[in-house]
Amino acid sequence: MSRAHNRRVIEKLRERIAHLEGSVAKKAIVLPFGVREMDEWLPGGGLPYGALHEIAGGGAGTVDGAAAALFAAGIAARSKGKVLWCLTRPDLFFPAIAQAGLHPDRVIFCEGDKEEDVLASMEEGLSFGGLAAVVGELVRLPMVASRRLQLAAEKTGTMGLVVRRWRRQTEASDFGNPTASTTRWRVSVLPSEELPVAGVGRPRWLAELMRVKAGECAEFEIGACDAKGRLCLLPHSANRPDTSAWRGNRAS
Amino acid sequence: MPVDQPLVVISKSGSKRWVSAADTAARKLGLKLGMPASKAQAVVANLKMIDADPAADAAALERLALWALRQYSPVVAVDGTDGIVMDTEGADHLQGGEALLISGLVNGLRGRGLTARAAVADTWGAAHAITRMTSAETTVVPVGGVAKAVTRLPIHCLRLVPDTIHGLRVMGVETVGELSAMPRAPLTLRYGPEVGRRLDQLFGRMAEPIEPLRTPELVEAARNFQEPIGAAETIAKYVRRLVGELTSKLETRGLGVRRSDLVIHRVDNTRQCIRAGLAKPVRDPARLSKLLCDRIEKIDPGFGIERLVLVALIVEPLEERQVASSLIEELVVDVTPLVDILGNRGQRLYRVTPVASDVPERSVMRIGPTADETGATWAAKWPRPSRLLSNPERIDVTALLPDQPPAVFTWRGKRRRVKRADGPERIFGEWWVRPREHAAVRDYFVVEDEAGERYWVYRAGDGVDTDTGSHLWFLHGVFG
Numbered sequence A: 001m002s003r004a005h006n007r008r009v010i011e012k013l014r015e016r017i018a019h020l021e022g023s024v025a026k027k028a029i030v031l032p033f034g035v036r037e038m039d040e041w042l043p044g045g046g047l048p049y050g051a052l053h054e055i056a057g058g059g060a061g062t063v064d065g066a067a068a069a070l071f072a073a074g075i076a077a078r079s080k081g082k083v084l085w086c087l088t089r090p091d092l093f094f095p096a097i098a099q100a101g102l103h104p105d106r107v108i109f110c111e112g113d114k115e116e117d118v119l120a121s122m123e124e125g126l127s128f129g130g131l132a133a134v135v136g137e138l139v140r141l142p143m144v145a146s147r148r149l150q151l152a153a154e155k156t157g158t159m160g161l162v163v164r165r166w167r168r169q170t171e172a173s174d175f176g177n178p179t180a181s182t183t184r185w186r187v188s189v190l191p192s193e194e195l196p197v198a199g200v201g202r203p204r205w206l207a208e209l210m211r212v213k214a215g216e217c218a219e220f221e222i223g224a225c226d227a228k229g230r231l232c233l234l235p236h237s238a239n240r241p242d243t244s245a246w247r248g249n250r251a252s
Numbered sequence B: 001m002p003v004d005q006p007l008v009v010i011s012k013s014g015s016k017r018w019v020s021a022a023d024t025a026a027r028k029l030g031l032k033l034g035m036p037a038s039k040a041q042a043v044v045a046n047l048k049m050i051d052a053d054p055a056a057d058a059a060a061l062e063r064l065a066l067w068a069l070r071q072y073s074p075v076v077a078v079d080g081t082d083g084i085v086m087d088t089e090g091a092d093h094l095q096g097g098e099a100l101l102i103s104g105l106v107n108g109l110r111g112r113g114l115t116a117r118a119a120v121a122d123t124w125g126a127a128h129a130i131t132r133m134t135s136a137e138t139t140v141v142p143v144g145g146v147a148k149a150v151t152r153l154p155i156h157c158l159r160l161v162p163d164t165i166h167g168l169r170v171m172g173v174e175t176v177g178e179l180s181a182m183p184r185a186p187l188t189l190r191y192g193p194e195v196g197r198r199l200d201q202l203f204g205r206m207a208e209p210i211e212p213l214r215t216p217e218l219v220e221a222a223r224n225f226q227e228p229i230g231a232a233e234t235i236a237k238y239v240r241r242l243v244g245e246l247t248s249k250l251e252t253r254g255l256g257v258r259r260s261d262l263v264i265h266r267v268d269n270t271r272q273c274i275r276a277g278l279a280k281p282v283r284d285p286a287r288l289s290k291l292l293c294d295r296i297e298k299i300d301p302g303f304g305i306e307r308l309v310l311v312a313l314i315v316e317p318l319e320e321r322q323v324a325s326s327l328i329e330e331l332v333v334d335v336t337p338l339v340d341i342l343g344n345r346g347q348r349l350y351r352v353t354p355v356a357s358d359v360p361e362r363s364v365m366r367i368g369p370t371a372d373e374t375g376a377t378w379a380a381k382w383p384r385p386s387r388l389l390s391n392p393e394r395i396d397v398t399a400l401l402p403d404q405p406p407a408v409f410t411w412r413g414k415r416r417r418v419k420r421a422d423g424p425e426r427i428f429g430e431w432w433v434r435p436r437e438h439a440a441v442r443d444y445f446v447v448e449d450e451a452g453e454r455y456w457v458y459r460a461g462d463g464v465d466t467d468t469g470s471h472l473w474f475l476h477g478v479f480g
Helices: A003-021 A036-041 A066-078 A094-099 A115-128 A143-156 A169-176 A244-251 B024-028 B037-043 B054-071 B098-111 B124-133 B146-150 B162-170 B176-181 B184-191 B194-203 B232-253 B285-293 B336-344
Strands: A052-057 A083-087 A107-111 A133-138 A159-164 A183-190 A204-212 A218-223 B007-013 B016-022 B048-051 B075-079 B083-087 B118-120 B138-140 B219-229 B255-266 B271-282 B305-317 B348-354 B364-367 B387-399 B406-411 B414-428 B441-449 B454-460 B473-478
Touching: A036 A218, A052 A066, A052 A143, A066 A094, A066 A133, A066 A159, A066 A183, A066 A204, A083 A115, A107 A115, A115 A133, A115 A143, A115 A159, A115 B336, A143 A159, B007 B024, B007 B037, B016 B037, B037 B048, B054 B075, B054 B083, B054 B305, B083 B124, B098 B118, B098 B138, B118 B124, B124 B146, B124 B194, B146 B194, B162 B184, B162 B194, B176 B194, B184 B194, B219 B232, B219 B255, B232 B255, B232 B285, B232 B305, B255 B285, B271 B285, B271 B305, B271 B336, B285 B336, B336 B348, B387 B454, B406 B441, B406 B454, B406 B473
Parallel strands: A052 A159, A052 A183, A083 A107, A083 A133, A133 A159, B007 B048, B118 B138
Antiparallel strands: A107 B348, A183 A204, A204 A218, B007 B016, B075 B083, B219 B305, B255 B271, B255 B305, B348 B364, B387 B406, B387 B473, B406 B414, B414 B441, B441 B454, B454 B473
């Protein structure tokens, strides 16, 4: 059997599965990253709207979630419409988010006292329907909660972005537990781009696609969000200085 | 009138005239309440005396109660001749909790030139007693703490007739604790059932519903039930009907509701309330009933509900507006329904907007979620960290003065070697905000360690002159 034929069969099977899942109508709408390699890797050519996406940090980022928040902000910035940002710890510094292209007029913050409040607010925001994206900063995301968020997102076609950040670096092993989210990313910081002069260049991230529905895992070395929230792909540096240091951190 | 002139209010009954109220200056001079007017005049020269006007006082108190009704709680009533009682349950979260509610209330009244004391307690009787008998401006008695809070209070606070109080004091009973420890039967035999009733009301053994104040211009819809209802679905059904009635009434008047209350009367003669606030005037039945039905789980129906009343407390004019077709202009989604839903659940909703300030923690201001769009954003010249620590943390640093970035720093017990750095970005103190910042300087650096983690650190001071700062190093933010 030829390869092309094989692909057609798989496409048909996928269509049938999507039909059974009931998400056939909203299948086509995706938000591309604008980076060819990443978009080609993701089924549908980008991050699907009407789905839940999880983003966690790596290393120290598991606690502060700085890069993960910026990654989510970049995705939200490239969508159109208002964004609801639910959190419990108000330590987000908005000038940085604005530098990733998300205008302050577009973001409504919803600060709750408990994790459950964030989940409830996210679900309400996702099922409201008029928003472009709903971002939530969460420590725990149990299967049931993620399933509810995913279903609410599917119903309205709003994108749900969960920024996972833990209290301690050791708690980050929780990220291995299964959830109903469509994609799961881990964004860790890499040494910034080399400049010909002294100084800090464009920040670089290692974005690990740890899970994607109907797709394969991958790793991308990317340049952080620019002023419009766009990423760029960096060539794999052949002689990276010493990666064991941060890889060791991340493994904890 | 000079401020320091002592002032008293004189009440009259028959030919007897006595002091019924005195200001601080008069009290300082030794005037007491209940003193004969002639004696007061003899004690203090140049005493300003005003005749009491109980009717005007009552009217003013009622006006105050109506203001509190709009502002604070759906169930507000006048308490005696000198107080207001309100049921804050189910309404305190809109003001940020009980403590904030009453401190806001007292401050609000002070702003209008009134001195007030407020207390929150489990029962009307306890709150009444504490406000009148303690000197603290605001008191919050924790749930179940009534017995402890009132035992030492004198028996004046029990809302009994003066003769009874006098009789009890003759018997040697001074405090509520002593009275409540006495056997009930002889008390009732001698003073009637009133003493026992007031004690039970004080300790919450007997219900004491508050009959809420109402004015004719309030738009309300009510429904009585022959058979008490209790199931959540039934309540939801009738809430929807009431909302329908209310909105049609509002429609005839051209009004939209900003704040509405659902008052639930139970068969055991207690009341509960659900308050829904809205960011903009609304007349849409679906939105309003969603807000109210969202909180049905908070209702405790007990043995059943016999009456539901829906009141539109704050109304504003609302005109119909024609919406252009989506073919002509881009559809702008109105997020106020979502803001209302989340806000009524007690979440803090806000947007942020730039403030013209170089000091990072002052450069962001919170505004209301439905405030007008300003279009302003921060001038993106220098990179800013995505997480800003609310309190900059001390770090141990090895750095060359005056303007070199750190070579090594220790933060949270971890030593990091700086590979790359940018800076300094000098930020001057704002002396017009705080005079102490007149000479203050912070030098910010972006530093990156070997693992690629980027931090925002600063040195307090310019590195030369110690007047500009302590020359200690702090970590202020984490870059993504």
